[in-house]
Amino acid sequence: xxxxxxxxxxxxxxxxxxxxxxxxxxxxxxxxxxxxxxxxxxxxxxxxxxxxxxxxxxxxxxxxxxxxxxxxxxxxxxxxxxxxxxxxxxxxxxxxxxxxxxxxxxxxxxxxxxxxxxxxxxxxxxxxxxxxxxxxxxxxxxxxxxxxxxxxxxxxxxxxxxxxxxxxxxxxxxxxxxxxxxxxxxxxxxxxxxxxxxxxxxxxxxxxx
Amino acid sequence: xxxxxxxxxxxxxxxxxxxxxxxxxxxxxxxxxxxxxxxxxxxxxxxxxxxxxxxxxxxxxxxxxxxxxxxxxxxxxxxxxxxxxxxxxxx
Numbered sequence: 001x002x003x004x005x006x007x008x009x010x011x012x013x014x015x016x017x018x019x020x021x022x023x024x025x026x027x028x029x030x031x032x033x034x035x036x037x038x039x040x041x042x043x044x045x046x047x048x049x050x051x052x053x054x055x056x057x058x059x060x061x062x063x064x065x066x067x068x069x070x071x072x073x074x075x076x077x078x079x080x081x082x083x084x085x086x087x088x089x090x091x092x093x094x095x096x097x098x099x100x101x102x103x104x105x106x107x108x109x110x111x112x113x114x115x116x117x118x119x120x121x122x123x124x125x126x127x128x129x130x131x132x133x134x135x136x137x138x139x140x141x142x143x144x145x146x147x148x149x150x151x152x153x154x155x156x157x158x159x160x161x162x163x164x165x166x167x168x169x170x171x172x173x174x175x176x177x178x179x180x181x182x183x184x185x186x187x188x189x190x191x192x193x194x195x196x197x198x199x200x201x202x203x204x205x206x207x208x209x
Numbered sequence: 210x211x212x213x214x215x216x217x218x219x220x221x222x223x224x225x226x227x228x229x230x231x232x233x234x235x236x237x238x239x240x241x242x243x244x245x246x247x248x249x250x251x252x253x254x255x256x257x258x259x260x261x262x263x264x265x266x267x268x269x270x271x272x273x274x275x276x277x278x279x280x281x282x283x284x285x286x287x288x289x290x291x292x293x294x295x296x297x298x299x300x
Contacts, residue, residue, distance in 0.1 A: 069217060083269035084216050084289070137221045152217060154224050154267030 010036050010204070011119045011181040015188045018203055022196030029127030029198030032191060033205050035120040038090060039097045040178070042112040043105060045085035052108035053085065060096075060104045071150040071163035071176075078208070080163055080178075081150045088114070088161065088178070092208050119184035122205075123175045123191070124168055127198035132175060134194045136162070142173065156190045158183045210282050215289055216269045224267030231260040231274050231290070255279055262290060 010016070012034050020028065043065075045053040057065035061074045066081035077091040089096050098113045105111060123132065129140050135155045139145060150163035161178040168174055179187050192200060210222045230252055236244040257280055263273045272290035277283070 084271055137223075152268045152270070153220070157223075157267075159267055 008037065008116055010034060011184040012121075012188055012204075015185045016202060016204060019201075021192055021200040021202055023199040026199050028125060028201035030123065030125040030131050030195040031128070031201045031203070032188075032195070033122040033124075033203045035122055035176075035205055035208060037206055038092055038115065038120060038208060039094060040114040040118055040120075041089045041096065041098060041101050042082065042114050043087055043089060043101070043109045044112075045109050049108040050085045053105065056105050056108050057087075060101070066150065069150045069152070070148055071165070072148070073166070078163075078165070080161055082152055082161055090120075090178075090208065117181055118178045119181055119188075121177045121179065121184075121188070121191070122165075123177060124172050125198075125201070126172065127195070128173065128175060131191065131195040131198060135190065138162070140164075140175070147173070155179075156187060158187050160187070210284075212263060212265075212273070212275060212284060213287055214265050214268060214271070214273065215287055216271055217265065220265070220268055224265060225273075226264040226266050228262035228264060228272075230255075231262045258285070 016034055043053070043057075054065060054067070057063075057079070061072075061077065061079060063072050063074055063079070065079050065087050066072050067085075069081050071081065072079045077089055077096050080088040080090060082088050089101060091097075094100070097115075098111065102111055132140055132155075136153060138151055138153055145151075145164055147164050147166060150161065152159070152161055154160065155162075155177075158179060163176050165174045165176050211219050212222065212225055213219045233248055233252075236248050258276060258278050260274060260276050263275050265271050265273060274288050274290045275284055276286040278285070
């Protein structure tokens with residue numbers, strides 16, 4: 001009998017090679033970090049239940065869930081706006097996994113587990129914005145896209161959820177990007193091409209930024 | 210051309226998909242064959258202001274009703290299509 005293994009694997013397992021890429025002899029202008037093993041739940045209000053969902057979210061997370069393109073950080077999760085009356089819950093370690101949230105939102109929202117359906121890529125570094133500017137039509141300047149701003153947009157014809165998280169300790173902006181698992185490899189190579197001239201530092205991590 | 214999505218803000222055309230005339234309404238049950246034929250097949254080739262449906266598939270995935278001048282591409286209004294977002298449906 002064939003042996004099966006149901007251990008989750010990263011969609012970037014093959015494409016991601018830890019280390020440097022692109023231009024040499026300079027400090028890396030772009031850091032690309034894939035975040036692995038996260039819980040991601042899509043929460044969408046049922047018809048006419050938006051107010052109820054907002055209340056349930058506030059009870060569950062202690063903050064108002066985003067109702068505009070923003071990402072809201074709570075100690076153990078990030079709530080990312082993904083469209084009218086819907087948001088994503090990004091967390092780790094099962095604290096806000098499907099079985100927990102389905103109870104909290106059973107009356108007001110439809111939930112869909114996206115944990116293994118998306119890849120999460122964190123982009124930072126002095127040239128991160130220059131690299132993203134090649135791919136995205138959004139204005140990511142701090143004045144237009146401050147920390148905590150989110151967007152549902154398309155990069156290289158691929159739908160992504162993009163949000164700016166907390167800055168790195170050195171003050172550099174961090175852009176987080178959720179992409180469909182099957183498009184992750186394609187987008188990864190596109191980003192490497194775009195970032196090569198700035199020199200890239202590639203890694204993966206288990207820690208949510 | 211850019212469309213100002215009421216949810217996402219100003220976005221490039223590539224994020225949107227065009228459906229067509231937002232004016233045509235499904236005839237009531239029991240309508241004549243001519244009315245149904247009109248609804249299914251007949252379209253006006255508008256030169257000027259037109260109300261049309263656009264889908265923000267590269268963004269928030271909402272359907273939008275856009276008032277656009279087909280001669281100048283000037284967009285005078287963008288609003289969520291009926292039923293978009295549970296919030297709108299509840300109003």
